[in-house]
Amino acid sequence: MNVTTVRLGWGLVDVDGVKAENLLGVGAVYTLSKRTSLYADFAHKIFPTQSANTYGLGIAHGF
Numbered sequence: 001m002n003v004t005t006v007r008l009g010w011g012l013v014d015v016d017g018v019k020a021e022n023l024l025g026v027g028a029v030y031t032l033s034k035r036t037s038l039y040a041d042f043a044h045k046i047f048p049t050q051s052a053n054t055y056g057l058g059i060a061h062g063f
Contacts, residue, residue, distance in 0.1 A: 022046040
């Protein structure tokens with residue numbers, strides 16, 4: 001079992017031929033046990049007139 005998983009993502013939203021949003025994200029998951037992990041994600045969103053950064057940190061547990 002690998003302890004750390006790195007994730008990368010890219011997305012593009014196109015509404016009626018107009019580029020509405022571009023997204024680039026990176027994240028990591030650190031496995032604590034078979035059902036529990038810690039995660040950290042960061043994304044940079046680019047809109048036609050502005051941009052924004054978002055992030056998420058947390059713990060996930062499956063029942």
